[in-house]
Amino acid sequence: MKKITLVYFSPTKTTETVLRGITQGLARSLGISGSEITAVNFTPPNIRSTVLAPFDDNDIVLLGAPVYAGRLPADAADFFKKLTASGTPAILTVVYGNREYEDALLELKNVASACGFIPVAGAAFIGEHSFASTDIPVAMNRPDENDLKQAEDFGNNTGTLLKKTNDLKKIAALEVPGNFPYREGMGTGAPDFIEVTAACTECGICAAVCPSNAVDADNGFATIAADCILCCACIKACPEQARLMTDGPIKDKAIWLNETCSTPKPVQVFFAAQS
Ligand SMILES: Cc1cc2nc3c(=O)[nH]c(=O)nc-3n(C[C@H](O)[C@H](O)[C@H](O)COP(=O)(O)O)c2cc1C
Structure with missing residues (x-):
């Protein structure tokens, strides 16, 4: 019996919601019950000092984080880098606020591979933008019902892929969009906003x-x-x-996002090819 572990950073909970949707479809597809599903929400700073036990081939791990400036948030990348895995399939998810996700999914794939995971599927979902409000809406209330249906389908299809794949070491490397060297990420500190x-x-x-x-x-x-x-x-x-x-600059950015990123972007999913 396999175990599913969700490992995520999600200050405003859109990433968490998407990962839970994916997990529903995955668990149903693989016949994994609730008691075999655990979540490591490393958003609280005190959790980030814990070191997780190594994952092995009895595990399936979902890694998730929001997109910050087209990259992983530094706190999320730093925590992911401390994970260790051996022969563990990983399902990678980034959630972005309807602008772009640029290099974030590629960064997550590279970090996961360096930890010893075998990335089998990746996705970019949309979440209500962190800077959005009812006055300055950007991707409000996403992930919505349709996004969550797609999250379940993505989990279900990943389950089907895992059931069909006898030897994970033989699957082709997962291909996701993004460039390396990565774009410059967020600096540290914030304006007083x-x-x-x-x-x-x-x-x-x-x-x-x-x-x-x-x-x-x-x-x-x-x-x-x-x-x-x-x-x-x-x-x-x-x-x-x-x-x-x-x-100030953050509100100006929210207004810019509201004006330029109002057309809803579609969910994108990627699967490793079977060889
Ligand atoms: C500092 C910062 C930078 C962000 N950069 C991007 C970005 O580059 N592209 C984008 O579409 N959304 C961006 N967002 C929006 C978040 O990716 C989005 O709202 C996400 O759903 C938040 O995830 P969470 O609810 O799990 O915290 C940014 C948000 C913050 C706070």
Whole structure:
């Protein structure tokens, strides 16, 4: 009996939602039950210091991360690089905010291969853009029902591929779009772009969801710009909508995305060819 493990970084949960959809189709296809499925959500910073046990050929691992500036977020890439695997099929997923995913899926494939995984399938899904809001919408509410149906189909088709493939070492290398050398990723630090309004009740949810410990509970839950990775999880999780994006470069980027990336992009999936 195989085990399925989801390993993902997902500040605003779109990647997590897509991976769960893929897992449904995969588990059904392979007849794997819930007790054999585990998730390692390494979004919380304290989880990223853990070292996972090596994966082997009894495992199937789903690796997932959002796209940041056409690359993997640095925190996600650093965690993935610490994984070790031997003969373990990997299903690779990046989720992007309807602009482009550029080199992120290729980077994930290369990182996974270097860890010892055998990438068997890859996908680029769309998620509501981190910078989006109801005032400045970009890919709102994606992944939607149709995306999740495609996620299940992708999982199901990957299950079919795995059932047909007797020796994973004989399958061809997975081909995904992207260029190497990769494009320049995100720099560190952020502009001061979040205002905490009087609606804040100091509930602390913003600090709890922050993947980089960048919300200062001792200073009115203000954002520590030097530590912020711009994920906007704190803005989206606030039950009072007390965290607002101020005027400046991030809001300008959101407005640009709203104006230029409004046509919904399709999900893309890739499978390793059988030799
Ligand atoms: C700093 C940053 C950079 C981003 N760069 C891109 C990008 O290059 N292309 C794109 O389409 N979306 C980009 N996005 C949007 C996210 O990839 C997208 O919203 C994703 O669904 C977020 O995943 P999560 O919900 O798992 O956090 C970016 C988001 C952030 C915070």
